Amino acid sequence: EVQLVESGGGLVQPGGSLRLSCAASGFTFSSYWMHWVRQAPGKGLVWVSRINSDGSSTSYADSVKGRFTISRDNAKNTLYLQMNSLRAEDTAVYYCARVLYSSDAFDIWGQGTMVTVSS
Amino acid sequence: DIQMTQSPSSLSASVGDRVTITCRASQSISSYLNWYQQKPGKAPKLLIYAASLQSGVPSRFSGSGSGTDFTLTISSLQPEDFATYCCQQSYSTPYTFGQGTKLEIK
Numbered sequence: 193e194v195q196l197v198e199s200g201g202g203l204v205q206p207g208g209s210l211r212l213s214c215a216a217s218g219f220t221f222s223s224y225w226m227h228w229v230r231q232a233p234g235k236g237l238v239w240v241s242r243i244n245s246d247g248s249s250t251s252y253a254d255s256v257k258g259r260f261t262i263s264r265d266n267a268k269n270t271l272y273l274q275m276n277s278l279r280a281e282d283t284a285v286y287y288c289a290r291v292l293y294s295s296d297a298f299d300i301w302g303q304g305t306m307v308t309v310s311s
Numbered sequence: 312d313i314q315m316t317q318s319p320s321s322l323s324a325s326v327g328d329r330v331t332i333t334c335r336a337s338q339s340i341s342s343y344l345n346w347y348q349q350k351p352g353k354a355p356k357l358l359i360y361a362a363s364l365q366s367g368v369p370s371r372f373s374g375s376g377s378g379t380d381f382t383l384t385i386s387s388l389q390p391e392d393f394a395t396y397c398c399q400q401s402y403s404t405p406y407t408f409g410q411g412t413k414l415e416i417k
Contacts, residue, residue: 227406237347237355237397239406251404287354296401297345297360304354 194218194300196288201305208278208309214271214288214302222246222266225291227298228273230284230307240286241273256282278309313337313400317409323417328388332412334381334398343402344381346374349411350394358396359383388414 200212214226228240241252241262250262261274271288285306289298314337324330334344342362347355357365359374371386385392393416398409 236410237349237399237408239404239408242404242406253405292357292360292365295345295360295363296343296406297357297365297399298347298355299357299360299365301354301356 194290196290196300196302198286198288198302198305201286201307203308203310204278205311206279206309209274209276210278210307212273212275212286212288212305212307214273216269216271216290219290219300221264221269225296226262226264226271227289227291228262228271229287229289229298229301230282231287231304232281232284235284238284242291243271275307278307280309283307283309312405313340313403313407315398315400315407315409317396317398317412319412320410321413321415323415324388325417326388326390330385330388330414332383332396332398332414334376334383334409336379336381336400336402339378340400340402342377343400344374344376345399345401346372346383347397347399348392348394349397355397390416 195217197215227242243262259277263272285304287304288302290300292299316335346359349355362374395411395413397411
C-alpha cells in the first residue's frame, strides 16, 4: 500500500525548533518530488516547501524561508522538515505530500502531524 | 504569487443535485489546476488534476477550464460527497490554494 506517515509534531514554545519526519512506503520514494503543506486550525491549505527527487533542489514559501529546511534521505525513504525560530502563526497540521508526475498535483498525502507553537 | 479565488465559499445542496464550483486564477496557469476534497480531520484527497480524473475517483466528478477560469462539477451528489472542496494551482511556486468551498446537505 502506498503510504506516507508523518511524525514529530507537538507543543513547542515560540522561538523553539521541531523536526518533522514523513516515512514513505509502497512506492519508489527516490523517484518522486515531495512537498510539505500546512493547515492552521479552521483555515485553508498553505504550501510550505518542496524538494526534488534527489534532494538537490528546494523551494520555500516566503513565510518560512530562512527558518525551515526541507530535506530527504532516500536510503531511509524519509522526508524531513526542520523548523526553527517557530512562531505562533506556524501552528498548524503539517502534511507531507507526493507529487503526481507531470502535473505537480499532490496525489498521496500523509495523515498530518499537529504543531502547536505556544508559551 | 498567483491568487486563487473560489466561489461560492459555501453551498447547500441535496442528494442527486448537480453542483458546480468555480476557481479563478489571478493570471494564466494553463491547465495546471487541481481539485481536492477534504473531510473534517482528514487529509485532502486528489480528485482532478489538469482536467483529468484521478484514478479511483467516481466519474460523477469532472473538471474543466484553462487559463484563468476553472470549474469542478459533481453530476449527481451522493451522501459521501458532502465535504470541503479546494482548488490548487501547480503552475508555479509558491503553489497556492483556493480558500475552499464547503458543501453542505440542504
